[in-house]
Amino acid sequence: MLRFLTAGESHGPALTAIIEGLPAGMPLDVAQVNGELARRQRGYGRGGRMQIERDQVEILSGVRFGVTIGSPVTLVIRNRDWENWRQRMDPVAGSDTQPVTAARPGHADLPGTIKYAREDIRDILERASARETAARVAVGAVAKQLLRAVGITVISHVTNIGGIWAAADEIRTGDVAAWASRLQSSALNCLDADAEERMKEAIERAGQEGDTLGGIFEIIAFGVFPGLGSHVHWDRRLDARLAGALMSIPAIKGVEVGAGFAYAALPGSQAHDEIFYEAERGYYRRSNNAGGMEGGISNGENIIIRAVMKPIPTLMRPLASVDIRTKQAAAAARERSDVCAVPAAAVVGEAVVAWVLAEALLEKFGGDAWGDLQAAIDYYRRRIR
């Protein structure tokens, strides 16, 4: 029963996450968490705020001398700009003399203020901001450390920005380490250097025109053994849980597993991954259209899942909108100025995928103690050989 809650507004004092249910005795490296936070902030096409906020996590509980002790882990990421915002965001007292009242299309602004009966859109946008995903990246970074210790690595790469496709199918069968290092040197987290050049140009152009771009990223989990998730009840299916997690990232509007939407045009005779067996290798496939899951269960192949991000809805040339106080036409307010956040979203995607896999892993193996978990996995690996 691994679970977490996150909290925090974009311009409030801090983002906080509490993770409950980690095994005790697990090494937890803060530097790696900070590394993931830095990866979320990188990326060609990011606006000024990313420079302000070099995120650092502080651990307030659950870890002692770099090792978990079984109790809930608190992660705090301070918002460095907080002092400048205190007057407009004070938790205890005051009032905002300049409420935001022009609802931005494509954001939670309008449905959020309606639902929660707010008169200042800031009450909504502060939490609906993508800043919230920093907390999830921190949480996912912890999950990644858990996974890595049992041989599972989660990486991402960008396959499309603004309609420009990268040719990157090779990664799905490649060697993790090689791909990972190649991605590290890419400004857009993209494997196809030619496509990346064109993507950069498109971002440049969009930026000059005050426009924004969306795109697609792919998450791959290497080293997942068969048996995570389950067919027995709908809410235990690994694909359902991964899809829900990815769709919960702000601006994500679609998710597909393996061949995904291309399955519509594939006849059954070409669609499925035939099964083979060799004594040293165990069961294996020569194709992976299924994206590593069958019947809602991991099947031992790499898990492959993609998500599409809509372009950032805050434009330099604001969209037509309405003032929620006067009900008169108004230009949508500007809150930030990234041109393209797809590479950052991919990092968030890794985080949520890592979380779901860690959750499924602990459900399957229990493991209050790090050694118990390792022993259970070892037993299982021997059993299923």
Next chain:
Amino acid sequence: MLRFLTAGESHGPALTAIIEGLPAGMPLDVAQVNGELARRQRGYGRGGRMQIERDQVEILSGVRFGVTIGSPVTLVIRNRDWENWRQRMDPVAGSDTQPVTAARPGHADLPGTIKYAREDIRDILERASARETAARVAVGAVAKQLLRAVGITVISHVTNIGGIWAAADEIRTGDVAAWASRLQSSALNCLDADAEERMKEAIERAGQEGDTLGGIFEIIAFGVFPGLGSHVHWDRRLDARLAGALMSIPAIKGVEVGAGFAYAALPGSQAHDEIFYEAERGYYRRSNNAGGMEGGISNGENIIIRAVMKPIPTLMRPLASVDIRTKQAAAAARERSDVCAVPAAAVVGEAVVAWVLAEALLEKFGGDAWGDLQAAIDYYRRRIR
């Protein structure tokens, strides 16, 4: 806190569902539930079993004289073929002299037997079978009745089979009743008569070749008021919950909301739905790329969500596989013989979408009693005008 569990094997005695948390005093029409079950069984390209099973639901609890009483509702769907299967599926005693040992690619067969340490694949395939979705259709039919009483209608239509696209974008803004009746007369639940003809031919051809076809369906929820779901925590987002629910349907490999994957190629200036206001209409949009949700919250426009189904993996010409007992190559077993189940999957899609909306509705409004729920919704509708 609406919740449900389903149970039942494909050739066991029955499918059962328990729904907990429905308001008391809600009229529940069994005929409508049976109507939905029948819709799931219809569809060009379905195999012989659909004739055997004319599903009927039996209510064992929670409803008295056609009205809910607040206690859990039990729905049972008998498997009519049970007597013929009793010997191979007896719960209490016996053994199967002919276990299934050839794992079918594209099914839960192999990962399921590995995970659960089974030696007879039947132990897995019986529950992993799409038959399970009949229980979810029954559950969804109850949710639909709840939604309908507050003005929300959930329908579906097929937009692609085997790569053949229907031109059906109009439906998203059309009049529900008109569309619904037009769909009723379609053998494939498709709005584009021309495309439907070509789809039928493709199905015919695939059937003759022992092949199968997948496709895409679209779910539209009309009449959803703003404010279902929330931006405040990832697992409360309506889009995330809908995506998870749709992806949990067997054979679904992708989900997209509104413009979905097409967002990748749309610049921000063209992607977002500008906001307008008129006194009689309230807030409205002239486009609906967002598919009725912004920031994980319904925004008052129709909810539009699509899913892709892979072709049925059980082919007349079996795929290469392995015998789990001998580890020798084996031809995958045949269990059923539909050519294309996309129209049926669309009905299941409606059911799970209806469920998620009903859940979100009750979370927002509470409502132990039918009248209390109606009063809360009336109040909200007046408040947000």
Next chain:
Amino acid sequence: MLRFLTAGESHGPALTAIIEGLPAGMPLDVAQVNGELARRQRGYGRGGRMQIERDQVEILSGVRFGVTIGSPVTLVIRNRDWENWRQRMDPVAGSDTQPVTAARPGHADLPGTIKYAREDIRDILERASARETAARVAVGAVAKQLLRAVGITVISHVTNIGGIWAAADEIRTGDVAAWASRLQSSALNCLDADAEERMKEAIERAGQEGDTLGGIFEIIAFGVFPGLGSHVHWDRRLDARLAGALMSIPAIKGVEVGAGFAYAALPGSQAHDEIFYEAERGYYRRSNNAGGMEGGISNGENIIIRAVMKPIPTLMRPLASVDIRTKQAAAAARERSDVCAVPAAAVVGEAVVAWVLAEALLEKFGGDAWGDLQAAIDYYRRRIR
């Protein structure tokens, strides 16, 4: 993630339970489940209905040839009297010409009809009836089989009826098998034969006077190893979960662990169970005031927990009440006529305790497959020696 839902009215067609999350490959003996159902129906002082209903469970899913297969298990207990009640309880159509309108004190009648806005108290009392506990006994009987396979036995005995105390402290350290057989021959599930005689006389007398009696029972779980439950978060504490489960049994008004309320008068120097160690025995205590749990975690001693049951509120001499339709004074209706149901409640108590322990066990050890669970427990037992 073991979970269950139950459903069913007292005079409806059946009680149903779905259990989700049992390991696959676990032997499940229906006769043992029926044996527990019979134990619930026994007991000196029970009314006529107990003769009508000789409960039998039917399994509709999740079990094949006497072994679980990982999918949800459906248990159905038919209400034998259903045909006589069909007209007053039909799910689909009809109406009750004789609604119950006199609210009985001590039942859910009044708060239930208020909450759910019902005009016929039968809509409430049918589910609030103690008959619901038959489903929980069936569920608990499954949990008991799981526990027994890992060496944990849950038994109960009655320690007080109508104020008459049994002297039964010895059981807590005794040999399970001996106690269990001794209890089997007791009409009141009581270890103290003298006290039992006086209890019987008290029941006899109360029955003659149209009165009813409550009492206290004790649940003991033998063989629980240390480490179930947790101190790390309030809702993981084993004592909290056991207390919640016991208090959820109809008519239970108090729960205490180990020395329980007697702790108030014990100074700390006499209250706590000192810790000793011997190579062959491991850690042990010479007293068990803590009732087998410290810090919300099982500590390896027997778990001891008691609950008090109020006297059955349906009396032959009805209490003063009000007609919910007329608001005039009315005599409370009679629905059944047990004099004392404490021995039956003890059986329900065993069931819910067994469930909570099984839940905690699977949380700790995972175990999709029976062999994996056993291996994980073996490993743990060796690790903690």
Next chain:
Amino acid sequence: MLRFLTAGESHGPALTAIIEGLPAGMPLDVAQVNGELARRQRGYGRGGRMQIERDQVEILSGVRFGVTIGSPVTLVIRNRDWENWRQRMDPVAGSDTQPVTAARPGHADLPGTIKYAREDIRDILERASARETAARVAVGAVAKQLLRAVGITVISHVTNIGGIWAAADEIRTGDVAAWASRLQSSALNCLDADAEERMKEAIERAGQEGDTLGGIFEIIAFGVFPGLGSHVHWDRRLDARLAGALMSIPAIKGVEVGAGFAYAALPGSQAHDEIFYEAERGYYRRSNNAGGMEGGISNGENIIIRAVMKPIPTLMRPLASVDIRTKQAAAAARERSDVCAVPAAAVVGEAVVAWVLAEALLEKFGGDAWGDLQAAIDYYRRRIR
């Protein structure tokens, strides 16, 4: 779906709580939260630490200008002694040269280290410490503010310390304000001044002897309207949830509702609360043995629930124990030195009861926005008159 997580070690940097699901627009007064934290620290018989830690809450999210905005609320309570403990509790690096190895009876020390495979008992005792309850008091203080706005007040009083009983039955029907003020001036949160004197003497004496005392406290919720909780499923019962919450407080070993364990000796004819009706008053009772709940549902009378606390197990004269490293006999370590913490536990009891009631309230009425919640409750109050 109100929920929270807490985190934090006794000597770590801080306690943290995240509350998710509060309605937006609710006034939240930090001073009141601090007031409750101060109440937890008061009390005759508390040791030195209570002087060190004058707890203050800091809000990091979810509240703006003193009003909730719908997003998760983060509460942080700094541990003022942290700087002195940093070396022994550093999250990131270091090691403890003086691990705690003597397990204290009556604490989580031994079962916790076994479960989580720790070699330094500090890894367990830091979280198992009653310090954790400060976070719950803060969370409960928020719940109390929500309840107070709808007319529900939760108070507590001590009825027994060390076996000395207070005569305080009157409170259950009294005027809240009067009782509350009278309790404020009591050092032991006790209504019976005579008994309180004797309790103080007993505490004094125990302190001199290096001993400790337990006791009993009672929680009363005034103003609860009928209909919270439900009879329809075991885990919705209000009494079950309250019992679980109270039993989850460290050192609590028993819980009883209304007449509680005294029900065992009451015949049915004297046990139940007869129902009356008057036009202006609505339904009412002349007795409240049921403690305000029937069938797991609040019935409109005051909710009355008691809990027993065992004496603090850390004594000046240590108990016999074992060193977990050497397995040799050892004297249990001393970590703190309160003589009696029953008044503090009563404050924690109020907090957890308030939380459960707030949870049940929001489940029943929904209410994303403060005004919507109020309107729903108004409607219900009119409906049930």
